[in-house]
Amino acid sequence: MGRRWVFLIGLVGAVWLLGSGHGGQQPPVTAAQRCFCQVSGYLDDCTCDVETIDRFNNYRLFPRLQKLLESDYFRYYKVNLKRPCPFWNDISQCGRRDCAVRPCQSDEVPDGIKSASYKYSEVANNLIEECEQAERLGAVDESLSEETQKAVLQWTKHDDSSDNFCEADDIQSPDAEYVDLLLNPERYTGYKGPDAWKIWNVIYEENCFKPQTIKRPLSPLASGQGLCVEKRAFYRLISGLHASINVHLSARYLLQETWLEKKWGHNITEFQQRFDGILTEGEGPRRLKNLYFLYLIELRALSKVVPFFERPDFQLFTGNKVHDAEKKMLLLEILHEIKSFPLHFDENSFFAGDKKEANKLKEDFRLHFRNISRIMDCVGCFKCRLWGKLQIQGLGTALKILFSEKLIANMPESGPSYEFHLTRQEIVSLFNAFGRISTSVKELENFRNLLQNIH
Ligand SMILES: *[C@@H]1O[C@H](CO)[C@@H](O)[C@H](O)[C@H]1NC(C)=O
Ligand SMILES: *[C@@H]1O[C@H](CO)[C@@H](O)[C@H](O)[C@H]1NC(C)=O
Numbered sequence: 001m002g003r004r005w006v007f008l009i010g011l012v013g014a015v016w017l018l019g020s021g022h023g024g025q026q027p028p029v030t031a032a033q034r035c036f037c038q039v040s041g042y043l044d045d046c047t048c049d050v051e052t053i054d055r056f057n058n059y060r061l062f063p064r065l066q067k068l069l070e071s072d073y074f075r076y077y078k079v080n081l082k083r084p085c086p087f088w089n090d091i092s093q094c095g096r097r098d099c100a101v102r103p104c105q106s107d108e109v110p111d112g113i114k115s116a117s118y119k120y121s122e123v124a125n126n127l128i129e130e131c132e133q134a135e136r137l138g139a140v141d142e143s144l145s146e147e148t149q150k151a152v153l154q155w156t157k158h159d160d161s162s163d164n165f166c167e168a169d170d171i172q173s174p175d176a177e178y179v180d181l182l183l184n185p186e187r188y189t190g191y192k193g194p195d196a197w198k199i200w201n202v203i204y205e206e207n208c209f210k211p212q213t214i215k216r217p218l219s220p221l222a223s224g225q226g227l228c229v230e231k232r233a234f235y236r237l238i239s240g241l242h243a244s245i246n247v248h249l250s251a252r253y254l255l256q257e258t259w260l261e262k263k264w265g266h267n268i269t270e271f272q273q274r275f276d277g278i279l280t281e282g283e284g285p286r287r288l289k290n291l292y293f294l295y296l297i298e299l300r301a302l303s304k305v306v307p308f309f310e311r312p313d314f315q316l317f318t319g320n321k322v323h324d325a326e327k328k329m330l331l332l333e334i335l336h337e338i339k340s341f342p343l344h345f346d347e348n349s350f351f352a353g354d355k356k357e358a359n360k361l362k363e364d365f366r367l368h369f370r371n372i373s374r375i376m377d378c379v380g381c382f383k384c385r386l387w388g389k390l391q392i393q394g395l396g397t398a399l400k401i402l403f404s405e406k407l408i409a410n411m412p413e414s415g416p417s418y419e420f421h422l423t424r425q426e427i428v429s430l431f432n433a434f435g436r437i438s439t440s441v442k443e444l445e446n447f448r449n450l451l452q453n454i455h
Contacts, residue, residue, distance in 0.1 A: 050292060053292060053295065053296070053441065054441065054444075054445060056341055057295070057438055057441045057442065058441065058442050058445055060337060061334065061337060061338070061438060062438050062439070062441075062442050064330065064333065064334050064337070065334060065431075065434070065435050065438055066435070067330065068327065068330050068331060068334060068431065069181075069431060069432060069435045070182065071316075071323075071327045071330075072318045072320075072323075073316040073317070073318050073324070073327060073424075073428070074181075074428055074431055074432060075180055075181050075182045076178045076179070076180055076181070076428075077178065077179055077181055077386075077390055077425070077428050077429065077432065078176050078177065078178050078179075078425060079176060079177070079178075079179060079386055079389055079390070080173050080175045080176040080177075081175075081177075081382055081385055081386060081389075082175040083173075083175070083377045084377065085377045085378035086374050086377065086378075087202070087374070087375065087378055088378065179386060181390075181432060184383055184386060185252065186245070186248050186252070186383070186387040186436065187248060187249065187251075187252030187253075187254075187264055195380050196379075196384075199375060199378060199379055200242060202375055202378075203238060203372055203375055204238065231361075233293075233297065234365065234368065236290045236293050236294070237290075237293070237294050237297060237395060238372075239286075239287055239290040240287075240290035240291045240292075240293055240294030240295075240437075241294060241391060241392075241395065242287070243274075243275075243287040243288060243290055243291040243440075244291050244294065244391075244436055244437050244440040245387070245388075245391075246274045246275075246287075247271070247275075247291070247440040247443050247444065247447075248436070248439070248440060248443070249270070250266065250267050250268075250270040250271040250274065250447070251265075251266050251271075251443040251446065251447070252264045252265070253265060253266065253267035253270055255267065266446060266447065266450055268447070268450055268451060268454065271447050271451075272451075274287075275287060275288055288444065291437070291440060291441070291444075292441070294395075294437055295437045295438070295440075295441055297398060297402070298394075298395070298398045298430075298433065298434045298437060299338055299341065299434075300402065301397075301398035301399070301401040301402050301430075302335060302338045302398075302401075302430075302434065303335070303338050303339045303341070304401055304402065304405050304408060305335075305401045305408060305422070306332075306335045306336070306339055307408055307409070307411055307413075308408060308411065308420065308422060309328075309331060309332060309335060310332065311411075311413060311414055312413075312414050313414055313415075314328070315328065316328050316331065317424075361403075362403045365399055365403070366396075369392065369395075369396045369399070372392055373389060373392045373393065373396070376388040376389045376392060387436070390429050390432055390433060391429075391432075391433045391436060393425065393426065393429035393433070394429040394430045394431075394432060394433020394434065394436075395433055397422065397426040397427075397429060397430040397433075398430060398433075398434075400426075401430075404419075404420050407419045407420040408420050
């Protein structure tokens with residue numbers, strides 16, 4: 001049914017568009033407006049408006065953040081990509097003919113992902129070819145220069161000597177390796193179709209707080225009856241993360257491939273299929289709103305954690321003193337810029353209930369997050385797994401900060417701080433995850449312009 005519906009609605013939309021275009025009464029609704037119509041003006045839960053966020057992000061924050069993320073401290077992330085998927089065995093359909101070509105019945109595809117499922121049978125037919133492509137494009141480049149390998153040894157010593165009381169056990173595993181994020185950009189990998197849907201569906205279905213009445217996994221909780229503001233927030237954060245990843249895939253699409261070179265760039269069709277108000281039955285603009293919401297939450301976490309980074313004993317340690325001091329200055333500059341942005345959240349509405357309740361909520365969030373990061377071990381495409389893990393850890397770190405607001409505010413200005421600490425992994429993931437969202441917001445502007453031009 002999904003396929004026919006979307007087509008029908010698309011058709012009705014097109015006819016309606018034509019009609020309104022000829023009427024001459026109102027200005028025609030452009031393709032750009034159809035993606036962004038609801039994504040403008042004030043955002044719920046915050047009185048800041050989208051246009052202000054765009055200006056602030058695209059011109060003031062984004063360029064500096066890019067520069068920071070290119071530095072050695074931030075470009076190497078340690079990750080274990082070899083952990084087995086704890087939830088099911090059939091991770092990779094690739095190379096398994098019988099699985100690859102088995103077309104799925106429409107009713108096997110959950111409602112919420114149907115908006116994308118009309119492509120299903122085509123996808124199934126092309127699956128073998130796509131799998132081969134996905135394996136190639138999704139591979140992680142693990143090369144590190146000899147120099148970097150030596151430096152990394154030093155970092156490990158440095159990290160071990162600080163109070164890493166909450167280091168994820170994963171990182172101690174001999175399978176965990178450093179990867180160079182700049183060598184492995186997040187972009188289109190060909191990883192889509194049933195495998196990818198399954199992952200997102202498990203994330204939404206099993207791991208999100210939701211009201212009993214929820215109809216579809218992708219529907220953000222319009223009013224969120226029965227849910228406290230934090231639980232509703234959790235759901236919107238996951239949806240925002242999903243949206244951000246899809247913005248990236250649409251903006252770094254593999255447009256052309258010859259034996260000589262690959263050409264990556266914006267694919268407007270792909271973007272519209274994911275975010276157009278009509279093609280997605282209204283979900284698209286809401287997903288984009290959740291992306292802004294995620295942006296604001298991470299921004300808020302960064303503004304709250306400034307005292308931790310301002311401490312004189314905090315270093316962005318890579319072993320090069322001059323370089324490290326420079327980068328710390330850039331980091332603080334960025335953080336102060338963020339702090340100056342008027343967020344206008346209701347300070348009391350998030351993560352600040354009475355202590356007992358807050359602790360319970362914190363534990364709930366932690367369990368959900370742990371679960372979601374384990375689901376990332378089931379992602380078949382390694383590059384997607386890498387960025388998925390990094391972004392989940394980054395978001396988890398942002399929430400840890402928001403839950404620790406009081407501890408951070410009361411932190412001693414120097415000397416050891418036992419109450420609140422961030423490991424290198426947490427810091428790298430926090431800033432890189434925010435860098436992804438910041439890039440998405442910037443890309444939305446690019447798509448807006450591209451869509452305006454095609455009308
Ligand atoms: C964790 O994931 C599993 C498998 O999807 C699920 O059964 C379980 O309820 C989840 N736990 C939490 C706390 O979300
Ligand atoms: C853009 O994406 C659409 C839909 O996903 C795809 O059919 C099309 O081939 C892509 N365009 C290019 C130039 O790759």
